[in-house]
Amino acid sequence: MPSIISISGVSKTYATGVPALKRVDLEIRRGEIFALLGPNGAGKTTLISIVCGIVNRSTGTVTVDGHDISRDYRAARSLIGLVPQELTVESFETVRSVMNYSRGLFGKKADPVFIDKLLKDLSLWEKRDAKVITLSGGMKRRVLIGKALAHEPKILFLDEPTAGVDVELRKDMWALVRRLRDSGVTIILTTHYIEEAEEMADRVGVIDKGEIILVEEKAELMRKLGRKLLKLELRSPLSAIPPELARYQLDLADGGGTLIYTYDNQAERPGVATLLRDLEAAGIAFRDLDTQASSLEEIFVSLVRKAS
Numbered sequence: 351m352p353s354i355i356s357i358s359g360v361s362k363t364y365a366t367g368v369p370a371l372k373r374v375d376l377e378i379r380r381g382e383i384f385a386l387l388g389p390n391g392a393g394k395t396t397l398i399s400i401v402c403g404i405v406n407r408s409t410g411t412v413t414v415d416g417h418d419i420s421r422d423y424r425a426a427r428s429l430i431g432l433v434p435q436e437l438t439v440e441s442f443e444t445v446r447s448v449m450n451y452s453r454g455l456f457g458k459k460a461d462p463v464f465i466d467k468l469l470k471d472l473s474l475w476e477k478r479d480a481k482v483i484t485l486s487g488g489m490k491r492r493v494l495i496g497k498a499l500a501h502e503p504k505i506l507f508l509d510e511p512t513a514g515v516d517v518e519l520r521k522d523m524w525a526l527v528r529r530l531r532d533s534g535v536t537i538i539l540t541t542h543y544i545e546e547a548e549e550m551a552d553r554v555g556v557i558d559k560g561e562i563i564l565v566e567e568k569a570e571l572m573r574k575l576g577r578k579l580l581k582l583e584l585r586s587p588l589s590a591i592p593p594e595l596a597r598y599q600l601d602l603a604d605g606g607g608t609l610i611y612t613y614d615n616q617a618e619r620p621g622v623a624t625l626l627r628d629l630e631a632a633g634i635a636f637r638d639l640d641t642q643a644s645s646l647e648e649i650f651v652s653l654v655r656k657a658s
């Protein structure tokens with residue numbers, strides 16, 4: 351399936367000399383929820399601002415559904431809805447007029463039926479004639495989503511949609527984003543919450559210090575998530591794994607001085623206790639042991655550490 355967004359060799363250095371993005375290549379698939387996961391200052395907002403034409407890139411090209419964002423800006427931009435990180439919304443207007451106005455900005459004909467449906471989908475129907483200033487933070491955020499969707503874009507960017515949002519509202523937001531995806535909208539969300547990427551994304555891209563350091567199917571990340579490592583510091587190094595231990599997934603490291611057992615918590619594999627018994631039977635003694643869960647958190651932390 352062809353990508354809906356192609357980002358190629360995109361860099362950004364701000365006037366201050368800060369290199370915010372370093373030659374980023376990224377393809378967004380049509381219809382997916384893509385989570386761009388990274389710590390504060392990683393370059394998430396810069397990247398999506400470039401795709402939306404709010405920030406000028408220093409190098410590279412971006413196409414949105416085949417439209418180059420420089421040569422064909424209006425066509426590209428009209429396909430995109432953006433919910434910015436900061437809650438900026440016209441406060442003294444009513445919810446409905448904010449949405450109507452935003453639709454008009456994109457040159458779309460007024461469509462009260464569509465806007466009514468959007469209000470209902472966003473659970474803002476009751477508040478349609480309320481001034482935005484009277485709404486709670488969670489509702490204001492939904493107004494921003496409505497504003498972003500008012501011109502019927504194919505792509506929705508959500509920049510940190512649940513930063514500072516409490517757990518209940520976060521779950522509502524996730525459900526809403528899924529419904530949008532099911533209606534055919536491609537969704538790119540940025541987050542610094544690992545849990546959010548795990549919960550929401552079809553694919554996850556990890557960004558740090560302006561570089562995309564990993565792009566993977568969420569399911570693949572979850573598979574890694576279920577894995578654990580047991581490291582044994584051996585009393586005397588081994589040159590090879592003894593054949594009687596062949597049924598375990600074992601690797602040697604540190605010149606044979608460390609034995610690493612990779613096992614899966616969910617799978618019906620022999621457990622650690624069995625391995626330790628078999629090691630003893632094979633006459634292999636160890637000085638120390640350590641277990642590690644390779645969670646997305648840990649994959650993330652180790653990637654970020656490696657990149658720095």
Ligand SMILES: Nc1ncnc2c1ncn2[C@@H]1O[C@H](COP(=O)(O)OP(=O)(O)O)[C@@H](O)[C@H]1O
Pocket residue numbers: 364365366368369370388389390391392393394395396397
């Ligand atoms: N307008 C700007 N002028 C100068 N530097 C900026 C500007 N916006 C962001 N930066 C810098 O670029 C880097 C990436 O920022 P940003 O894209 O906002 O990251 P994120 O959204 O992942 O937190 C940071 O070092 C930030 O300080």
Ligand SMILES: [Mg+2]
Pocket residue numbers: 394395396435509510
């Ligand atoms: Mg940001």
